[in-house]
Amino acid sequence: MGSLYGKMILRVCLFFPMPTWSRVSDLISEHGRxxxxxxxxxxxxxxxxxxxxxxxALFHEPYEGDPDNYGLQMTDLDSLLNRTLESDKSGLQVAIxxxxxxxxxxxxxMVDKIVDLNGAKDRRFRIxxxxxxxxxxxxxxxxxxxxxxxxxxxLLDDADHAWSKIxxxxxxxSSYTFxxxxxxxxxxxxxxxxxxxxxxxxxxxxxxxxxxPPGWEVPWIPAERLTLDExxxx
Numbered sequence: 069m070g071s072l073y074g075k076m077i078l079r080v081c082l083f084f085p086m087p088t089w090s091r092v093s094d095l096i097s098e099h100g101r102x103x104x105x106x107x108x109x110x111x112x113x114x115x116x117x118x119x120x121x122x123x124x125a126l127f128h129e130p131y132e133g134d135p136d137n138y139g140l141q142m143t144d145l146d147s148l149l150n151r152t153l154e155s156d157k158s159g160l161q162v163a164i165x166x167x168x169x170x171x172x173x174x175x176x177x178m179v180d181k182i183v184d185l186n187g188a189k190d191r192r193f194r195i196x197x198x199x200x201x202x203x204x205x206x207x208x209x210x211x212x213x214x215x216x217x218x219x220x221x222x223l224l225d226d227a228d229h230a231w232s233k234i235x236x237x238x239x240x241x242s243s244y245t246f247x248x249x250x251x252x253x254x255x256x257x258x259x260x261x262x263x264x265x266x267x268x269x270x271x272x273x274x275x276x277x278x279x280x281p282p283g284w285e286v287p288w289i290p291a292e293r294l295t296l297d298e299x300x301x302x
Contacts, residue, residue: 079105080108082110088112090158111160111161114143114151116148116165117168120200120233125167125200131233131234132234139168153185156182156191161192163217164194164195165196166196167197169242170202180211183212193212194214194217197217199218200242206248206251214255218246219261220275221260222264223279226243240289244289247292277296279293
């Protein structure tokens with residue numbers, strides 16, 4: 069293992085495809101969560117929808133100029149719920165990708181079901197991206213301590229084309245709602261989504277504080293800006 073020879077300089081927390089949850093659970097039972105001081109077994113990950121750029125993020129309303137396209141649901145919901153329940157029951161942290169507002173609502177409903185069936189605990193359920201939220205959704209994250217795992221740098225690109233995908237009004241009320249999430253009790257966790265965006269954490273902090281894409285003189289959705297202190301904590 070690289071860490072034994074001094075080759076690793078970053079601590080790594082590994083997430084595995086959700087269908088492998090039972091094997092991951094067995095591995096943790098046998099070796100513990102930390103394989104070394106550098107390698108930690110975190111949990112499992114699944115995908116519910118696609119991305120805004122490819123018009124495959126799942127929304128309640130259709131894409132602009134494409135009335136039959138609401139995005140893609142990437143997995144069967146019953147299967148996703150069952151695997152999530154089993155993963156959660158075994159003590160694994162669960163992270164699920166959701167970008168569109170409908171995908172996020174589906175996951176927030178799913179968290180309610182999981183808590184009802186498996187009981188309340190410090191599960192730290194993660195919604196990866198939580199990029200576009202329907203009205204009121206930001207306030208639901210705090211109910212069960214759901215983590216909004218967000219990537220501030222993505223807004224720098226999406227600010228220039230989100231309006232063409234979902235319209236000006238929808239994009240400005242639903243996109244990268246960091247302030248609303250924090251005020252609603254969400255646990256904000258910043259990331260880079262590297263190699264999609266710059267791995268430098270200072271750039272993500274800057275994006276969350278200023279929300280000003282290159283070439284813009286004003287912030288995009290300034291009401292959703294965070295303070296420097298809030299961004300450092302995230």
